């Protein structure tokens with residue numbers, strides 16, 4: 001039971017960290033706020049976001065293996081597959097901001113310009129998609145863990 005509580009705590013800490021850093025990206029990734037400092041901050045926020053996603057994945061895998069219900073119960077539930085599919089979609093969506101922020105920072109470092117307005121809007125859309133999918137994953141997880 002202690003291990004279960006520790007793994008659940010790690011999973012929750014990773015979720016909260018992920019949400020905080022995704023929210024910060026959503027707040028900063030606007031053409032009105034764009035500046036050299038914001039471009040660098042976005043790249044930094046995205047790095048921490050990626051580490052939180054990794055922690056989320058590892059804590060989730062640990063719960064699958066060592067969780068009280070057992071691996072076969074977890075993966076035998078249809079909602080597990082819904083949850084994993086949504087997680088993979090969120091990870092794929094996150095690649096666009098990650099590569100864009102890095103490109104923006106490289107352009108700045110090379111003496112280039114700030115990203116254009118439409119480009120910022122496009123990348124923001126990918127952030128917002130993730131921000132809408134992650135709460136759905138949490139709700140699916142709640143039903144899944146109760147055997148729906």
Ligand code: HEM
Pocket residue numbers: 011015056057059060061063064067068069074087134135137138139141142144145146
């Ligand atoms: C954005 C991604 C994720 C979110 C928002 C999320 C959310 C949650 C939530 C809210 C719970 C608690 C459910 C409850 O007990 O009421 C949970 C449990 C759990 N999650 Fe995740 N999760 C995510 C990713 C993952 C991944 C990638 C894995 C596995 C590879 C995973 C595996 C698990 C496991 C095994 C449990 C324990 C369920 C139980 O014992 O009842 N999660 N998750």
